[in-house]
Amino acid sequence: MKKWMAPAAALLAAALAGGYYLYQREAEAARQGTLYGNVDIREVVLAFRVSGRLASVLVDEGDSVQPGQILARLDVEPLKNSLNAALANEAALTARNALMRKGNRGEDIAQARARLEAAQAAVIQSESEYRRQLDLVPAGGSSRQLLEAARSQRDQSLAQRDAAAQQLKALVVGFRPEEVAESDAQLKQARASVASARLALKDASLQSPSAGIILARAVEAGSMVQAGTPAFTLSLRQPVWVRAYVGESQLGKFSTGTEVRISSDGRPDKTYRGVVGFVSPTAEFTPKSVETPDLRTALVYRIRVVVGDADAALSQGMPVTVRLAQ
Structure with missing residues (x-):
């Protein structure tokens, strides 16, 4: 009996210590006005507006493109x-x-x-x-x-x-x-x-609507494509947002227009400037990917932070920490 009581007591003590640590962590975060979220970058699925045979593909996955840059061309003879x-x-x-x-x-x-x-x-x-x-x-x-x-x-x-x-x-x-x-x-x-x-002749050239990075390419030269069939997935460079969740106790600290500072785990020394651009009027349960198991059942409000000086180091879905600007 005494043999298993000692390990059980040790496990209980560790659990209590871990719970106390999480509680203290979140309490401190709440006191300092700290939130945790993820980078949210808009993506655009690009497709031809006309059908035809694909004459050339000019970009590949990972390529950076500029607004108006031609990504692919169709055979224009039938259209002429x-x-x-x-x-x-x-x-x-x-x-x-x-x-x-x-x-x-x-x-x-x-x-x-x-x-x-x-x-x-x-x-x-x-x-x-x-x-x-x-x-x-x-x-x-x-x-x-x-x-x-x-x-x-x-x-x-x-x-x-x-x-x-x-x-x-x-x-x-x-x-x-x-x-x-x-x-x-x-x-x-x-x-x-x-x-x-x-x-139709103009649409034979598929152009990038804005600056971004090609995430996916689904077409090859010589193939027949139908109008509306996805050809590329483009990750936009702007705007870059951070999607975070704030509890009701901190809701007043993160109203629309509030300036914040953003940092990532990979580069904690690099700080980005941001502004709260949107606060959801509806409470929801904390997403499982954002917080600890103890907090996933808490009701929170989704906020969107617009990053003013984003660079290529901020990738889609990257976890980040949002703090009130001092």
Whole structure:
């Protein structure tokens, strides 16, 4: 009995000592205004907005990139062909729309009037021949077949005259407002197609939206990519935040706008300047990755600290200590 009591007492004493140490540590941290958190850096998943064959990949994982830097390019030949077709269609509709708005040329109207006059002369001639045949048939001077042929020729001449008159009238009056409106809509659609084709050609080059580091590359040259398929994951250089959690007892010390100092375990001598930019209005349980088992059930408030002088030494997820600025 006595043999196991001594080790048990020793374990109990160690547990009590450890608990007391943690309690004292957190009490001291609370007194000094100290929090523990992690570096939080925004990431962006980059993808092409158009589909195509990947012609070249210009960066790899770990590369630093600048805003506007081209990361990869698609084969542009199909996109150029689409743009040329859209430009040709726009040119044709532009010419037609200009014709409708300006009206018909005087030369076209003069030609239509000359055709009407010729058709009218043909009507007079065919009418005269028909009447002559009509007078000859009763006297036996002509056959019934010639009379029918003369009547048919007269009717054809009348139809051709009426068609020429309608054509001349249409040229003089010009296009109807509905036809002009339809032409305007077609031209507007053609111009939109040209703009879309130009944008697609521009989107064949995938550019970095801001400065950062390529974390992941998911494409290879020569492969076919679909629009929206992730190609790169970019870790942004700015902004760099620290996500920390504060208990209700310290909530007043870390209000929005409070200046703090930030340090990491790897470089405790290096201090970064920061400002509390956001304090969550909702309490939550402390994340398991942040605090000790005794404190994981405590209700805390999430805060976001904006690091003003961040450098490459602050990596995503790195544990850091946040202290009130002295």
